[in-house]
Amino acid sequence: MGGKLSDIVDAAKPAIVMVIVNLVFGGVNIFYKVALNDGINPRILVAYRFIFATAFMFPLAFILERKRSPRLTWMIALQGFLCGLFGGSLAQNLNLKSLALTSATFSAAMANLIPAVTFIFAVSLGLEKVAIGTWAGRAKAGGTILSIGGAMVLTFYKGPNINIWSTSMHLLKHQDQDQDQGHPTSHDVLVGSLLALAGCFSFVIWLMIQAKMGEKYPLPYTSTALMCATATVQATVYAMCSERSLSAWKLGWNVRLLTVAYTGFLASGFMMTLVTWCLRKRGPLYVSVFNPLMLVFVAIFASFSLDEKLHLGSIIGGLLIATGLYFMLWAKGVEMKNMAMVSRSKTSEETETITVSTGLG
Numbered sequence: 001m002g003g004k005l006s007d008i009v010d011a012a013k014p015a016i017v018m019v020i021v022n023l024v025f026g027g028v029n030i031f032y033k034v035a036l037n038d039g040i041n042p043r044i045l046v047a048y049r050f051i052f053a054t055a056f057m058f059p060l061a062f063i064l065e066r067k068r069s070p071r072l073t074w075m076i077a078l079q080g081f082l083c084g085l086f087g088g089s090l091a092q093n094l095n096l097k098s099l100a101l102t103s104a105t106f107s108a109a110m111a112n113l114i115p116a117v118t119f120i121f122a123v124s125l126g127l128e129k130v131a132i133g134t135w136a137g138r139a140k141a142g143g144t145i146l147s148i149g150g151a152m153v154l155t156f157y158k159g160p161n162i163n164i165w166s167t168s169m170h171l172l173k174h175q176d177q178d179q180d181q182g183h184p185t186s187h188d189v190l191v192g193s194l195l196a197l198a199g200c201f202s203f204v205i206w207l208m209i210q211a212k213m214g215e216k217y218p219l220p221y222t223s224t225a226l227m228c229a230t231a232t233v234q235a236t237v238y239a240m241c242s243e244r245s246l247s248a249w250k251l252g253w254n255v256r257l258l259t260v261a262y263t264g265f266l267a268s269g270f271m272m273t274l275v276t277w278c279l280r281k282r283g284p285l286y287v288s289v290f291n292p293l294m295l296v297f298v299a300i301f302a303s304f305s306l307d308e309k310l311h312l313g314s315i316i317g318g319l320l321i322a323t324g325l326y327f328m329l330w331a332k333g334v335e336m337k338n339m340a341m342v343s344r345s346k347t348s349e350e351t352e353t354i355t356v357s358t359g360l361g
Helices: 002-037 042-068 074-101 104-111 114-125 135-156 173-178 186-216 220-242 255-282 284-288 293-305 312-360
Strands: none
Touching: 002 042, 002 074, 002 255, 002 284, 002 293, 002 312, 042 074, 042 220, 042 255, 074 186, 074 220, 104 186, 114 135, 114 186, 114 284, 135 312, 186 220, 186 255, 186 284, 220 255, 255 284, 293 312
């Protein structure tokens, strides 16, 4: 009984980890919105995020993985640089610029293309196999599509308000009263759409590179530290080229410091380590399919802290996302069982061969 319970817990760990990761990433969106509303330069915000993440991850990697760290080759260093670029500095700057030109809802909707793009990339590169003729293959494809569809319903369909709770908290109230929030022009929407799409591709490319890097360098803390360090250099150089005023770099004891600390220490530091671990355990498609779940958390957080109303579309979309995730997890579970059975069968055949050979000898 204890063994079966332990197996269930071990099998559920990646799913639990990805739910926690997207819960934290949902908080990042709220902090981003408040900090940008406070007037911080988005390039400086990205630079500080990875500065804080590097300061947090390097000591942690040294303490936990210094005794089993393999040799750092030029190929691993290059992969770390590319991870820092596509999964760090480039992706974050693209997403923040898209958010500034369009809206948080539109930017989040574009981000839900990540599972579909990852699915295509993973299948094309041989990192993921889809046997459409099997129930597991159909569930994997259907679950991915259902999750994306649910995220789109959550984003684009509002429906009537659902008054489950009421709160007087509104973190943007004082800024909104002083600012004229104009509607984005068609040019801004076009440019913002292209930037958001580029951000999706950048994130997916990072998933692919990180998955390959994890095969030869299976150290989640060290690889995350390497990624954050290279992203720090890239983002800082980019920010300094556009903003040389020292006053713009001052944080102070305010929401800006809280934002870079949260996004740096928790999101880019600890959460990225968990994503790296999950990539090695389950692959890039498994990680990306949880991405739409972040919208559910954002909808809940925003209704509490930003005075945004919870709509019927949010509930319907959330249910569709949960159903899609269930199909995907079930398919992955079936595949893992099949792989384990094949592995045990090969081991049994090898054992019988050795026994027969010994007996003949």
